[in-house]
Amino acid sequence: MTAFDELMAFQRETSALGQIAGRLGWDQETVMPRGAAPQRAEEMAAIEAVLHARRSDPRVAEWLDQAAPQDEVGKAQLREIRRAYDRAVKVPADLATAIARTTSAAQGTWAQARADEDVSSFLPVLEEVVSLKRQEGEALAQGGDVYDAMVEDYEPCTTGAQIAAIFDEMRPRLVALRAAVLERPEPAALTGSFDELTQMRLTQKLAVAFGYDLNNGRVDKAVHPFSSGSGLDVRITTRTSETDPFNCFYSTIHEVGHAAYEQGIDRDYLLTPLGRGVSMGVHESQSRIYENQLGRSRAFTGWLFDQMKDAFGDFGIADADAFYATVNRVHNGYIRTEADEVQYNLHIMLRFDLERALMAGDLQVSELEAAWNDRFKADFGYAVDKPSNGCLQDVHWSVGLFGYFPTYSLGNVYAGCLYQALRGAVPELDEQLAEGDTTGATAWLREHVQQHGGLYAPREIIQRASGVEPGPEPLLDYLEQKFSGLYGL
Template sequence: MTAYANLMGFVRETEALKQVQGRLGWDQETVMPRGAAPQRAEEMAALDRVIHARRSAPQIAEWLAEAEAGDDVAAAQLHHIRREHDRATKVPADLSAELTRVTSLSQGIWADARSANDFTAFAPTFSEVLNLRRQEAEALATGGDLYDALLDDYEPGETGATLAAMFDAMRPRLVALRGAILDSGKSAPKLQGIFDETAQLRLSDACARAFGYDFEHGRIDKAVHPFSSGSGLDSRITTRTDPAEPFGCIYSTIHEVGHSRYEQTVSPDYLLTPIGCGVSMGVHESQSRIYENQLGRSRAFTGWLYERCREAFGEIGIDSAEAFYAAVNAVHSGYIRTEADEVHYNLHILLRFDLERALIAGDLGVNDLEAAWNDRFRVDFGVAVDKPSNGVLQDVHWPVGLFGYFPTYTLGNVYAGCLFETLRKAHPDWEHALAEGRAAEVTGWLAENLQRHGALRAPRATVEHATGAPISVEPLLDYLEAKFGALYGL
C-alpha cells in the first residue's frame, strides 16, 4: 500500500462518518421527536469528536508527507485533505465538540424564541454560540482576520474584503433598479384560490422530476426551513407549504433540487472522497439559484408551470401565462429573505453580511443586534420590522453558528449570472425545452460542465471552467435589469 492509498482509505471512512452526521442533521430537522433534543446533542457531539480526531490524526500528516499525486484528481484530493487537516489541528477537540453540542441545542431554543417573537429569550444562547465561534475563528486565523477564517469554511479563497468590494460594485445598480420598479407604480397580479397542501406537494414532486431530481437517491420531506442534505447516493431535500400560496413550496423545492442535483451528479468515481461533493457554498448556491430563478422563474418555465397550477388547484385568479409570469416575479419590500424576489434578495444578504462581520470583529454586541438589524432594514427596505420573527430571528444560520455563510448566497447569484449567460449560448433551444417542462435537458449543460466535477477545482475555477471567462457581476446585473425592466415597463 502506498501512502496515498493508505491516506485515501482512512479519509474514505471519515467521509462516510461525515455523511452519517448529515443523516442525523436531516433526522433532527424532519422527523426527530421533540423531546429527543438533549440526547441528540450528545450524539452529535460524540460523532463530532470522532470526526475531529480523524481529521487531525497525526498519521495524516505522515501520509501527506509521503504521498505523491499521480494526476489532477489525486492532487485535488491531497489539497483538500491537507486543508482539512490543517484546520482541524488548529481547533481544540473540546471546542469543536462543544460547538456541536451547543449548536445542536440552540436550534430548538431559537425556534421557540422565534415562535414567541422574543429576541431577548434567545440572546444568551446567541452569545454562547457567537463566543464559541469567535474562539474557533481565533484558533483558525492564527493572527489573521477572524471573519475570513470562518468564511474559509464555506468559500475557500474568498475574503471579507474581496466580497465587500464585489458587493459594493453591485449595490448602486441594485438600488437603482429597485427604486425604478417601485416608482413605476405597476403592481403584479396576485394568486387567489385554495391551495391544498397535498396538491402543493404533488406539484412540488412534479417540478422536482422536471428538473431531473433522482428519487432513487433522494427524497422530499417537509421542514420549517427547507434545506438539502447528504451527498452521493443519498441526497435529500425538504420543502415547506403555506396554505395561502403555493410558490413558497414550488420554488423551495426547485431551489433545493438545484443543490441536490449537484450532489447527485458528482462523478461516482469520487464517491466518499473529499472531492465527491459540491466545492463550496457559493458554487452550490449558484446551482440552486439558476434552477430556481434564471430557469424556474423564466417566462418559458412559468408557462409550463401555469398549466400545472391550474390542473392542481383549479381557479387561481390569474387568466394568462403572461400574468402568471408577472405574479411569480412580483417585486415587493418583504421582511423575509427566503421569500424575497430576485431584486431584493441581495439587499437582504448585504444587511446580514455587514452585521455578521461587525459581530465577529467585536464591533457589534449581541444586545445591540436587534436594534442594528431594525435600523438597517428601515434604511434599505423603507419599512420598519414589525416583529423579531420577521427580523433578526428569521434565519436559522446564526443560531446554529453559521457566521460567514450568508455572503455565499449573493456570490452564488453572481456565479449563476455568469453560468446562465454561457448556458444560453450553449443551449439556444433552452426556452423551448423549459416551456415543455423539460428542465433537466437544460440543466444537462450544468451537469456536464460543472456538477460532475465536484470539488476537483477551486470554487472560482469551477465556475470559470464552465464559462470560460473570469467571474464578473455584470451578467447578473444585466439579466436583472433586462428581465425586470421588461416586466415593469422601465
C-alpha cells in the first residue's frame, strides 16, 4: 500500500468511529432513558478520547508528507485531512475528553431546565461549557481570534468579521421589510386541534416527497429537531404540537434538506472527509431552500393544503391562497425555528452577537439571560415572557456549538443564490411543485451541490452551482418580492 492508501484506510476507520459517536448522540436525544445520562457522558468521553488520539496520531503527519494523490479528489481528501489534523494536534487530549463529557451531561441539564423554566439550574454547567470551549478556542487560535477559530469548525475560511459585515448589509433591508409588512393586516393563523399521530403519518409522506430515502433513514421525535449521520445511515427527527402542525411539517422538510445532502453525496466518498457536507452554511442552504423557497412556495402549499384537508378534514382555512398566506404569515414570536422568513435572520444575528461576546469574555454567563432579554426587546419590540422562549430555547450552547449559529443565515444567503439559478434551470418548477413533485428541484440540487460533498470549498461550491459570487442580494430580492406580493406592498 502507498502512503496515500494507508492514510485513507486509517481515515475510514476514524470516520466509522465518528459515526458511532454520532449514533450515541442521536440515541441520547430520542430514546435513551433519562437516568442513563451520567453513563452516556462517560461513554461519549471515552469514544472522544479514542477519536482524538486517532485524529492527532503522528502517523497522519507522516502519511500526509509522503502521500502523492493522483487526481483532484485525492488532493481534496488530503486538504481536508490536513486541516482536521492541524486542528486536532492543537487541542490537548484531556481537554477534548472533558468537553465531550461535559457537553453530554449539559444537554440533559438544559432539557430539564427548559422544561422547568429555570435558567439558574442551567447556568453552572453552561459556565463550565463556555470555559472549556474558550480554552479550546484559545488552543486553536494560537494568539488569534478565539471566535474565528470556532467558526472554522463549521464554516471553513470564514471569520466573525466577515459574517458581521454580511449581517450589517442584510439588517437594514430586513428591518424595513418587516416594518412594512407588520403595518398590513395579518393573515389568519391556523387554529384548532390536529391529531399528532396523523401529523406523523403526513410528515413521513412529506419526507418522501422531498426525496428522503427511508431505506437509509428514519423519522423520530426529539425536543429539538435535528439530522444525524451520513452515507448509508442518515436519520432525522421532528416534533409535534397538537395546535401547530406546521412546526412538525416544516421541521421535517428542513431536516430532510440536511439528510438529502448527506444521502446525495457520491458513494465513492463514503467514510472519507469528502463523504459529508462541506460546511454547515452549505448544509443550511439545502435545508432552508427545501423548507422555504420550495416548501413555502405558493405552488407547493397548494398541494399541501389538499393533503391537510385529506388528513384532517375541514381545518378552517378557506382555500389554497388563504393557506399560502397562513403558512407565510409574518407575526410576533419568540422561537427561532418557528420564525417566518422575514424575521428569521434577526434571531440569528442576536445569537451571533451574544455568543461572540461570550467567547471574547465581554459577556459573562451570569449576564446572559438579561443580555438576551434586553437585545430581544430592542430588536423585536416586546419582552421575552419565559426562559424557554428566550435563552433556553436552543440546544446549541449546552452542547458547545459556539460558532454554529451564524451558519444558519449564511445558509439562507447561499440558498438565495441557488434558488435564483434553480428558477432559470427548471422553468417548469412551479407546475411540478403544484403536483407535490419536487424532483426537478431536488435533482438539480443533487447534481450541482449535494453529490460533491466536501470536494470543493464552501463558497466555491455555491459559486459553481449558482454562477454568482455568494452574497445576500439574491436572498433579499427574493424576500422583498415574495412578501410584497403576499402583503400588497
